[in-house]
Amino acid sequence: MSLSIVGSVAFDTLFTPEGTREKILGGSAVYSAIAASNFMSPAIIGVVGKDFHDEKLAILSKRNINIEDIQIAEGNTFHWTGSYLEDINSAKTINTEVGVLGSFKPRFSDTNAKSKILFLANNDPEAQMEAIRQSQSKLIAMDTMNLWINIKKEQLMEVVAASQIVFINDEELKMLTGGYNLISAAKNLMKLVSSVKYLVLKKGEHGSAIFGRDEREYFTIGAYPLDVVKDPTGAGDSFAGSFLGYLADKEICWENLKEALIMGAVTSSFTVQEFGPDKLLGVTIYDIEQRKEQLKKYLAL
Amino acid sequence: MSLSIVGSVAFDTLFTPEGTREKILGGSAVYSAIAASNFMSPAIIGVVGKDFHDEKLAILSKRNINIEDIQIAEGNTFHWTGSYLEDINSAKTINTEVGVLGSFKPRFSDTNAKSKILFLANNDPEAQMEAIRQSQSKLIAMDTMNLWINIKKEQLMEVVAASQIVFINDEELKMLTGGYNLISAAKNLMKLVSSVKYLVLKKGEHGSAIFGRDEREYFTIGAYPLDVVKDPTGAGDSFAGSFLGYLADKEICWENLKEALIMGAVTSSFTVQEFGPDKLLGVTIYDIEQRKEQLKKYLAL
Numbered sequence: 001m002s003l004s005i006v007g008s009v010a011f012d013t014l015f016t017p018e019g020t021r022e023k024i025l026g027g028s029a030v031y032s033a034i035a036a037s038n039f040m041s042p043a044i045i046g047v048v049g050k051d052f053h054d055e056k057l058a059i060l061s062k063r064n065i066n067i068e069d070i071q072i073a074e075g076n077t078f079h080w081t082g083s084y085l086e087d088i089n090s091a092k093t094i095n096t097e098v099g100v101l102g103s104f105k106p107r108f109s110d111t112n113a114k115s116k117i118l119f120l121a122n123n124d125p126e127a128q129m130e131a132i133r134q135s136q137s138k139l140i141a142m143d144t145m146n147l148w149i150n151i152k153k154e155q156l157m158e159v160v161a162a163s164q165i166v167f168i169n170d171e172e173l174k175m176l177t178g179g180y181n182l183i184s185a186a187k188n189l190m191k192l193v194s195s196v197k198y199l200v201l202k203k204g205e206h207g208s209a210i211f212g213r214d215e216r217e218y219f220t221i222g223a224y225p226l227d228v229v230k231d232p233t234g235a236g237d238s239f240a241g242s243f244l245g246y247l248a249d250k251e252i253c254w255e256n257l258k259e260a261l262i263m264g265a266v267t268s269s270f271t272v273q274e275f276g277p278d279k280l281l282g283v284t285i286y287d288i289e290q291r292k293e294q295l296k297k298y299l300a301l
Numbered sequence: 302m303s304l305s306i307v308g309s310v311a312f313d314t315l316f317t318p319e320g321t322r323e324k325i326l327g328g329s330a331v332y333s334a335i336a337a338s339n340f341m342s343p344a345i346i347g348v349v350g351k352d353f354h355d356e357k358l359a360i361l362s363k364r365n366i367n368i369e370d371i372q373i374a375e376g377n378t379f380h381w382t383g384s385y386l387e388d389i390n391s392a393k394t395i396n397t398e399v400g401v402l403g404s405f406k407p408r409f410s411d412t413n414a415k416s417k418i419l420f421l422a423n424n425d426p427e428a429q430m431e432a433i434r435q436s437q438s439k440l441i442a443m444d445t446m447n448l449w450i451n452i453k454k455e456q457l458m459e460v461v462a463a464s465q466i467v468f469i470n471d472e473e474l475k476m477l478t479g480g481y482n483l484i485s486a487a488k489n490l491m492k493l494v495s496s497v498k499y500l501v502l503k504k505g506e507h508g509s510a511i512f513g514r515d516e517r518e519y520f521t522i523g524a525y526p527l528d529v530v531k532d533p534t535g536a537g538d539s540f541a542g543s544f545l546g547y548l549a550d551k552e553i554c555w556e557n558l559k560e561a562l563i564m565g566a567v568t569s570s571f572t573v574q575e576f577g578p579d580k581l582l583g584v585t586i587y588d589i590e591q592r593k594e595q596l597k598k599y600l601a602l
Binding site for chain 1: 508529559599
């Protein structure tokens with residue numbers, strides 16, 4: 001019942017139609033770990049620079065996130081600047097200061113190397129491969145982003161080929177497969193890579209879906225309806241984190257995977273309601289359960 | 302238990318990634334009437350030119366569609382040329398030969414004027430308004446397209462203000478309201494126009510949703526998963542036609558509206574599997590029921 005998350009711990013500078021934030025807490029591992037921490041105590045395997053203040057690490061510890069494998073390296077923390085001004089549903093990278101993430105090599109404690117689930121949150125596929133080499137987890141899940149599909153597709157496909165669960169958004173799935181039909185793209189990717197048992201498709205405001213290898217294993221849900229999306233950053237990360245955190249102490253069967261998808265949808269709907277992880281940090285399992293019941297009413301046949 | 306459909310009866314020339322078709326049967330009223338005819342016997346109120354062959358009308362009669370209010374006028378039938386080569390989810394108009402549709406003024410027989418439901422399928426808002434003036438239906442439903450939002454928005458809003466059910470796709474809803482969030486756009490439109498009791502949002506491959514005036518009245522479903530979409534033409538029309546045909550002999554209550562949405566999703570999934578109405582014409586209520594059960598399995602919580 002353990003989950004090790006390898007990914008970025010970052011500063012984010014964000015521009016959305018609802019406002020601007022400078023150098024706030026961010027990163028794929030941060031969002032997914034906070035989301036997962038509603039269900040269990042996940043570990044982050046990552047790196048920060050000397051400019052990353054202890055109180056930011058304390059925010060994570062307070063959520064019962066194990067931070068012993070977050071290295072503190074000479075240099076600056078990874079800093080991403082992104083904009084959603086043109087399209088609220090699609091992040092545009094304005095600037096990337098790679099900092100200490102550029103030479104990041106994940107290092108696992110003995111306990112974290114033996115976690116039930118290894119989650120490779122969005123990160124350089126080479127760091128993801130290194131994590132795969134060190135981990136003894138039986139279940140590997142991964143996520144990525146358009147950048148890696150563009151510049152490191154070959155290495156990325158190696159990571160996919162070592163994974164059992166793939167999280168991907170609609171734009172990335174089309175990029176990765178070259179198809180324009182999401183259903184056939186998902187099926188083709190799973191045909192191509194036999195290790196992948198489940199593909200989780202994230203479609204933002206349009207909801208999500210999970211594909212299994214069996215034709216009957218397809219399940220799709222709408223997103224929780226929100227009038228205002230302040231900042232979509234971390235939605236996908238917290239979707240995956242919640243999905244995996246929920247599954248960490250459960251049997252990996254179709255019924256539990258369906259419920260995990262709903263948990264992911266609900267948790268990420270909180271994420272986008274405020275800038276950065278502000279809202280997510282205040283969310284409790286009670287909030288999640290309540291919104292889950294509401295979402296189920298909207299989806300009930 | 303009757304449904305009168307005012308809309309275009311047309312020739313379509315189509316370009317999709319899956320092929321090309323020239324001057325095949327099309328039109329908003331045609332697609333919606335064929336779809337509705339799985340549940341009851343709808344009437345078309347429309348116009349064709351002298352170039353529209355009797356055997357095409359016979360295709361409609363054979364599906365138990367009442368064609369007595371299809372006028373045959375001097376001139377050519379409306380001919381739309383559209384392309385989905387750039388984006389399979391969004392039609393691009395290449396050419397429009399308006400023909401007899403340009404001076405179309407709907408004329409209702411006494412029976413058709415008294416139908417339970419009047420459906421204003423996509424058409425010039427001025428023709429839609431004329432239909433509203435002539436009809437005695439208690440329930441008016443309407444659809445439109447980006448063209449009318451661009452060039453006749455004011456007249457279109459008059460049609461909206463006379464309707465109880467609005468069918469609209471995601472792109473059109475954003476255009477019409479100027480918003481980028483679909484949920485708030487839908488709510489804003491309903492706030493603005495108090496006549497509208499239900500808004501049906503069509504999102505193509507991303508599914509559909511229905512909004513009522515009560516906060517609790519929201520229901521969203523994924524699309525039936527298809528590997529191949531040959532031609533999206535008529536998907537929205539057959540969605541609406543099936544939705545209304547299903548409702549024609551039923552009480553307009555939330556449970557029936559939810560089922561109607563599923564019927565719309567299922568029927569339109571057949572439409573897009575072949576060019577024009579080819580597939581839709583061969584569909585039976587048995588096919589619809591079978592696929593509905595399958596879709597419900599994919600959506601069941």
